[in-house]
Amino acid sequence: GAVVSQHPSRVICKSGTSVKIECRSLDFQATTMFWYRQFPKKSLMLMATSNEGSKATYEQGVEKDKFLINHASLTLSTLTVTSAHPEDSSFYICSARNRDEFFGQGTRLTVV
Amino acid sequence: AQKVTQAQTEISVVEKEDVTLDCVYETRDTTYYLFWYKQPPSGELVFLIRRNSFDEQNEISGRYSWNFQKSTSSFNFTITASQVVDSAVYFCALSEVPTGANSKLTFGKGITLSVRP
Numbered sequence: 111g112a113v114v115s116q117h118p119s120r121v122i123c124k125s126g127t128s129v130k131i132e133c134r135s136l137d138f139q140a141t142t143m144f145w146y147r148q149f150p151k152k153s154l155m156l157m158a159t160s161n162e163g164s165k166a167t168y169e170q171g172v173e174k175d176k177f178l179i180n181h182a183s184l185t186l187s188t189l190t191v192t193s194a195h196p197e198d199s200s201f202y203i204c205s206a207r208n209r210d211e212f213f214g215q216g217t218r219l220t221v222v
Numbered sequence: 223a224q225k226v227t228q229a230q231t232e233i234s235v236v237e238k239e240d241v242t243l244d245c246v247y248e249t250r251d252t253t254y255y256l257f258w259y260k261q262p263p264s265g266e267l268v269f270l271i272r273r274n275s276f277d278e279q280n281e282i283s284g285r286y287s288w289n290f291q292k293s294t295s296s297f298n299f300t301i302t303a304s305q306v307v308d309s310a311v312y313f314c315a316l317s318e319v320p321t322g323a324n325s326k327l328t329f330g331k332g333i334t335l336s337v338r339p
Contacts, residue, residue, distance in 0.1 A: 119265075144326075153313065153331045154267075201265060211327060213259070213267035 113137050114206045116214025123194055123221055131189045131217045133204030139184035140206035145177070148201040148216075157202075160187040194221040224249040226316050228330035235304055236338050243299045243333050245314030251275075255317040256290065256297045257327065262310040273297065304337045311335070 113136040123129050133143055141162045146154040158179050159167040166179035176198075178190040187206075191198055203216040225248040235241045247256065258270040271281065273290050281288045285302045301308055314330045 151334075153329045156326055159326070203265070203267065205267075210269055210272050211257075212269060216265040216267075218265070 114212045114214040120218045128192045133187045135206040138208045143187040144205045196221045226330035232334045234336040245297045257315040259313045260310045309337045
């Protein structure tokens with residue numbers, strides 16, 4: 111299947127700082143990427159749909175100013191968690207779609 | 223609105239046993255896609271299968287098989303002769319339209335499968 115690379119896999123940051131997570135589709139061009147959040151032992155919650163060259167579409171209840179999404183090229187989308195707080199600690203996972211949806215390895219964010 | 227229900231939350235089996243993971247879905251669309259993903263402890267989601275709503279043929283891939291029953295809105299997944307490496311969380315998911323650019327995946331809550339040696 112297709113390869114989606116997400117980086118970093120783990121990050122620990124101080125409260126109040128910002129963290130950027132990258133999602134790359136390595137072997138296909140993805141006009142659409144998705145960002146999910148997963149709490150421990152829970153399902154995946156779609157946060158936003160990232161469209162290349164345009165603004166992301168956020169799901170209800172997701173703060174646009176807190177979770178900044180940029181999809182500058184057909185192979186790269188980034189999620190920036192701004193002014194992170196401990197409650198933002200979670201597992202974030204991206205996906206890229208061609209015919210099927212392929213997921214990155216996920217990023218474990220811990221805010222201390 | 224669409225919904226995916228995975229009623230089983232945790233299943234534990236002994237190696238070599240067969241195990242079936244249930245998935246029931248709800249959708250108003252006549253055309254849709256169903257998926258199964260595996261999430262091992264490392265965290266990444268591994269694509270296992272996509273099935274469109276027009277194709278009710280059962281599928282077998284090695285030790286994995288899928289039973290799609292449109293009449294009961296179910297898409298169950300069976301692992302034959304389970305192995306320890308099958309231990310993971312398994313998600314069933316539904317796409318509301320054929321996988322176009324912005325169609326979203328609705329996930330079930332996942333089933334944690336533990337295979338004991």
